[in-house]
Amino acid sequence: MFLDDRFGASHVLKPVQDGSAEAFFTNGDDEVLQRRWAREQGMPGEPALEAILLAQIEHHATEVFYNLDPVRYPSAFVAKLPGCVNTALCWRVAPSGGADFTAYGAVLGNFPSILEMWRRAGCRAEPFFPAHDPVMDEYGRGERPIDVSFVGGYSRHHRARARTLEQVAQLAENHNVVFCLDASRLTKLAESAIGRLLPMRQHRRPAAIAAIARPPVFGRDLYELIGSSKIVLNGSIDMAGTERGNMRCFEAMGCGALLVSDAGSYPDAMEEDVTIAIYNTPERAVEVISRRLLDWPASAEIAARGRDRIRTIYSKDVQWKQFCDLVGRI
Template sequence: MNILILDNYYNGFLQSFYSCHPEVKKQNFEENRSSIMSQRFGTSDAYSHNLKKLGHDAQEIITNDDYLQIKWAHENGIKPLPLPLPRYLNYGLNYILDYDWRYKIIKAQVEKIKPDVLYIQEYNILSDGFIAKLKPLVKLIVGQVASPIPIHRSYKYYDLILTSFPHFVERFRKKGIKSEYFRLAFDERILKEVNLFDPKYEVTFIGGISKAHRHGKELINEVSNHLPIELFGYGKNALDPLSIAYKHHHGEVWGLEMYKILAQSRITLNRHVDIAENYANNMRLFEATGMGACLVTDWKENLHTLFEPEKEVVTYRCADELVEKVTYLLENDKECQKIARAGQKRTLKEHTYQNRMKELLEILDEYI
């Protein structure tokens, strides 16, 4: 089976990557793609790496990496190539006119690679109309959704939607869209790529602060007044500059730098985006435990299907309980380490991308 994965990266990461690595601009497409994948942002090439190990052809395309996509276009004779537009114009043209200058390149890539399965990681720059144009070129179009659903998207041209939100499965099915539950995972290669450190931080939180994290923002502000917590991620300016949380916020970290901080954390906190509702799903569950930190996460009704609460991860239902449990762990290091080891063992046994790709292939075989 030939699987082409269309991914979308945070603009903040892309800007940081090209600013810190100006040398990649001289690289060809394959070299540049390898360089950016080596940073381990998001799922990087974990899907294609493990699908190849299982005997299939697979590769990732970063649809909104303009530097990389233009390189592919030049190397493959795509002419004439429209000039890149400012981000706000791209969004407006996409939303209003179903146009994006990058679509020409993506369509050419699909035509050249000839995948059996087009696997689209949402939230993406692709519109419903453009996905419809790609449909005749492949046997199966699959979307993976773990983010808010834009009001202007219908997803009606997908053959299948996979989601790590259990409650989204039924919502898509009610719209007449085939959907299956598909969990996220941990890329165990990172353990060999990041040196394991003695804990540098007693407590950390790595994550975004935005409108989508309204309850999480309130929580972080509250617990920062009571715990020795260091904060990392985007959205620092959304915090009160006079707050303790703001003073202990170190800004954005991406990819391997994020994993290094998790490896240096005795305890790390997790909270889900508001749309997760009462379900555990996010990548931090697996990233934190995979790197060996003791994970303290918000209680969700399905969490027990992923980890054993209070033995492999620690749960909380409110700010007071979070402060109480983290304080206990800080005072009882042996118990903290025991939970961290158990969580890591569970992740490395069950929640790796090698396991997930086996599950993915079973699903695809049912639908292709």
């Protein structure tokens, strides 16, 4: 069910998606799933979730352990891996509060400056990219009634993004604009009936944003939203510096929407006015979106070209070959 929902599918390697007997996939923090497996295997008592995960790895005779949640399973966990594991790799593209990943054969990611940060922390770090999820091809083949959509976090920690969203939200007066926002707990409290009686104004979203805000969407619901959108707005968070290429870029282009994103250094396949559109300031974002909607036939051609590039350059076959090459070098 989890794999069919496609949450995080761009990071799930091809053998898992293909149902290969050589691959074993689990969510180590899913207590219901993990305890069910433990009972089926006859593990006595109530073993810790970590013990269950280690038992699964040993049961599968895993040779390559690839971890998408290294903060939960840092070097101390790697030291406990059974002897069948020859290589341990992890994906991480964010600061991690001093977590130790040095026991991994390599930390993988697609942001060069963050890879360099891991190298300074004593880790081997290697470039690796998300892949186009083939299921994305099912979405966005018909009408796109939503003019502009945005999906992501909104908090006081996303200052540049917040300014852009406030500007673009004003387009809702004349266009169908949808923001699916993962608001912070403080924001939710500040906008509640009780919160409006408290001195929490700085945590409330601007009226233009709050008026069109919806709950966040994930997995296939996210694909459906993007597939119904002409334009997907993207804005990097403050820690990204000048580097770009977050997951929303791959998802927007993969589902055939026109990606409108902030200026910076992008990976292959993401090229201004060829496969994506770029804005330099929050105010310019409104300009760019308005112009692209006004000349939608030309904008749709850019989006289609972007979809083709993503499907080719970042296919699951390409990702899997790169992963195997990495394992061979480590």
